[in-house]
Structure formats: C-alpha cells, structure tokens
Amino acid sequence: MSGWDRETAWLVGQAQAEYARCIDADELERWPDFFAEKCFYTVTTADNLREGLAAGLIWADTKGMLLDRVSALREANIYERHSYRHLLGRPLPCPAEHTDPPDEPRTETPFLVVRIMRDGTSSVFASGRYLDRWALSGSAPKLAERVVVCDSKRIDTLLALPL
C-alpha cells in the first residue's frame, strides 16, 4: 500500500472515524494505538502554526508521551467532567513534502468538536483541521504525525481530552 488512491482514502477515513470514536467513548487507553511506533502529535492554533510547531499547546514525539498524557488525565479525574463529540469532514490529500517517504501520504481533514459538560451543557469546543501523515505499511493506517490546528486562539487544552 503506497501513495494516495481511492482505497487509501477509504482506509484513512475509517482510521480517523475510529480514532474519534475511541476518544468520544472515553477509551483513552487505546488512543496511542492509532499512532505508529515513531510518531509526532501536537495541538496548536492557526496563529501559532505560522510561528512554528514548537509553540504547540500539547506536544509528544513518542508513544510513551501519549500514554503519559492519558495517565495524567486519569489521575486528575478530568475525564469525568466532560466528554467530546467529534464530527469530521472528508480527508483531502496534501502535496507530499520532499522528505516524506512515498508510503506516508499526508492529508488535511476538517473537524468540529462539541464538548458536553457533566451538567448537560454543550458547546462548540474546537474547530480546525488535522494535518496528518500516515504510515501505511501495516494492515490499517497509523498516524506517523498528527498536527491538530485549532482555528481559534482561545483553546484551553491543559488537562483536557485529546483532540
């Protein structure tokens, strides 16, 4: 499996839907499984992205760091206080960068996340786009890289669920 075709588009969309379901169902312990062994995850804003990824609000470049984040959330019991509902648009292929391996296509995918608080109130928590790079060597696509670019500069991800 390499490059971008209709089949890859389907599998990537499927993996993204399952990623969203995992978080929305509060199965955070499975969340790192959507990433490749060598991976990069960050949450940033459109404004910050222009200044470079280092300014990301959340930042992880190993699966261990993703697991640590889940542990921190569980210990803080923050997961009891709210849940998310992700709605995703269609993944669009991005032009490959010349450093990308040919079997790691990049996609851009719009998202919207509604946050539901324990008292029952709902609101648009975040909108933005996923900038993903996909490792396609296994049976299902894995995230080699996910850069979550939030549209708003007001995004408080401290002790929040992953996006």
Add this chain to the structure above:
Amino acid sequence: MSGWDRETAWLVGQAQAEYARCIDADELERWPDFFAEKCFYTVTTADNLREGLAAGLIWADTKGMLLDRVSALREANIYERHSYRHLLGRPLPCPAEHTDPPDEPRTETPFLVVRIMRDGTSSVFASGRYLDRWALSGSAPKLAERVVVCDSKRIDTLLALPL
C-alpha cells in the same frame, strides 16, 4: 446482501443521509418508511443507556407508534416552531451480537443536530451517536433498530422532532 462490506457501508450511509434529509425538510410523514416492518426506535442518553433502554425518552416498537408520534407533532403544530439540521459522521460497523441475524449488521454513527428556531436563533441541540441495526433484505437498507444515544443528559424531546 448480508454482513458488512464496502457496498453495505455505502448504502447504509446513503440511507442515513436520506433519513436526516427527510426530517430536516419537514417531511415527517415519510420518516417511518426508513424503518423495517418489525422495528424498534428509542431516544435515550448516555447516562440512561447504562441503566437500560427502558428509560428511553421516546420509545416505539411498531411503525404504528412512529406514525402516531408524527400525528401528535402535526396536531401540536410544533413543527412550525423549529427545524433541525443533522450532520452525520461515518458509520462504523459494530461487532454483531449473537442474537443478530447475519443479514442485520449493526453500526455506530456520530451525529450533531443544530436546532433553528422560528425567530432565527440557532444552537447545538443534540450530539450523540446512532446505534443502528439494519435489515438488508430489500433494495435499500431499513432500520430494524435505531437507538439514539444523546451525549447530554439535558435533552428535552417532549413534543420535539425525531432525531
């Protein structure tokens, strides 16, 4: 047609999109047509689901009960006071329960419903997921079962449009 494959995924997504269009276009009289002769429909919350389906806010196990609900809405003229806009995610197949016939696959699909009041104000009315079981024996998939699981415990469906 049986089980879950790419073709079924397409047809189920199509049926779900048409179901949503039917309600959003205020063509409620056609709404029961999306269900199989023998059907079950309920609206519940994630909290209630843990305690069992009997606690559903709306509950119907015949097409006649679905039609009754539409009649009640029409008589109450509630349909003049607001409209919905559904946005749906991708349907994901669920593991079959051992009681399921093999030609009735189950899916889980995230949804978001915006409610538009007659005065022009819009808000996120509900988010959640559809837990569906599909009867695939005819030309188009029909709902043998739809359990609407709302994320929020604050969901007022009394005399409201179906989800």
Add this chain to the structure above:
Amino acid sequence: MSGWDRETAWLVGQAQAEYARCIDADELERWPDFFAEKCFYTVTTADNLREGLAAGLIWADTKGMLLDRVSALREANIYERHSYRHLLGRPLPCPAEHTDPPDEPRTETPFLVVRIMRDGTSSVFASGRYLDRWALSGSAPKLAERVVVCDSKRIDTLLALPL
C-alpha cells in the same frame, strides 16, 4: 462522464470538500475556479426560497461577479476579522429538472459553518443545504449552479465570506 453514479458521487464530494477548504484557508482568489464559465451563485434562506430566488442575499451569475465579490472583501479587509470552518454532509442526488442537460446532475448537501472571530470566540454561523448543479464535462466537476439555502432567516452575509 454523465448522470449520477458512485464515481460521480465521489468526485462531487471531493470538489465540495476542496471548495470548503479554499474558503476556510482564506484562499478566496481561487474560489471562483470551482464554478463553470456559465454559472449562478446565490445565498438565500429557506423562507426566501419559497418566495423565489430573486430574493437572494448574495447573487452572481457570472464568474466576474464572483471575482468582484472577492475584491470587495479584500478591500474591506473583512477577511482579517473572522474565519469559517465548514462541515459538510453527504451529497444526495436530486431528481433532474426537465430543463437540465443530462451531464449536469443536481445534488443537495447539508452544511454547517462555524465562524471564528479574531478574539477567539466561535459560534454556529450558518446551517443549511447546498442545492448544486454540476458541469461534468471537464476533469473535475464544476458548479454550474450553487444555491446556498440557509436554515435561519437571521443570516447576515453583507461583506461576509462566501458560504
């Protein structure tokens, strides 16, 4: 390429996703490229639609008029004050009108647009449906017609980004 089939559905969905990305990425100068040479674009409300398209809030029947609108937005610098995030549903085919050429199928597609202000606040700006007619003669589908039907009567598109 003519009529409506699975392949057309895919291509139309792709074109719609790219149209949305173009606007959300503030690449408005490319926006008219999604339209056919002979085109029609209007933004209206469900209420106005019943009274006829002439009541549209925005109205263009040449690519030149679309370009003029982009120029006006750029000169007003309005594009600095907010951005959009589009979420689209699945395009459903509409019955052809007898005046339609057979290679220009019509679709209906639900949408939701979140507006993000420069101060960071987000809200549901608009929901509704796209009523599109597609020119399929080229390599990618082009909009021969897009009627944006907003659900709410409260829609302020004066000097706003296109939907």
